[in-house]
Amino acid sequence: MKLSRISDSTVRRLSSYCRVLEELDREGRRMVSSKRLAERGGVSSAQVRKDLSYFGSFGRRGLGYNVPRLLEEIRSIMGLNRTWRCALVGAGHIGSALFSYHDFRRRGFDVVAIFDNAEAVVGQKWEDCEIQNVKKLVPEIRRLGVDIGIVATPARAAQEVADLMVEAGVSGILNFAPRKLEVPKEISLRNVNMTIELESLSFALRASETRSRKKRAVSVDE
Secondary structure, three states: OOHHHOOHHHHHHHHHHHHHHHHHHHOOOOEEOHHHHHHHHOOOHHHHHHHHHOOOOOEEOOOEEEHHHHHHHHHHHOOOOOOEEEEEEOOOHHHHHHHHOOHHHHOOEEEEEEEEOOOOOOOOEEOOEEEEEHHHHHHHHHHHOOOEEEEOOOHHHHHHHHHHHHHHOOOEEEEOOOOOOOOOOOOEEEEOOHHHHHHHHHHHHHHHHHHHHHHHHHHHHO
């Protein structure tokens, strides 16, 4: 099966399997069954087998999966066996938090350039990376060979920044700005809207409270 036909939900589960396998590897486990992998990944064993079958045959009947080998295979499938050069635009609170999260770097996502348009932050250094004026974005991204652009700007500036990233030649964009971006179809775009996630959680909590009230009301009536 072509990788482009793999659903986003399958890819997200692969990411979960990768983390479970990393935990098992640290624990010194050499083999794991689909049932055990499923339990720790929060899915069914049938789902694990189906997801992995898209990419080949990795397990042995009666023995399960070799943990180090399966981990290596999934990392290769997901492109995590290489370094991705990233450019971050927006040196505010979100940008600072993203840059400070060193697990990104450990997983191969290396922020090699930071841009902003605020004079107060341009010229500052975050570790060994100097914040540059966004006007330099296109030539710098081209010079550095950046693969992924990260948008952490206010909503009003996000589309303009995305346009510059496309012009500079990035292959993918991770958008943290609370607005929809328009990019060419050949550019991979992922949106992370924390407000929407919190609002969805709020809805789920409200629905849970409503169910609880109804149960209590039925108990009182009885």
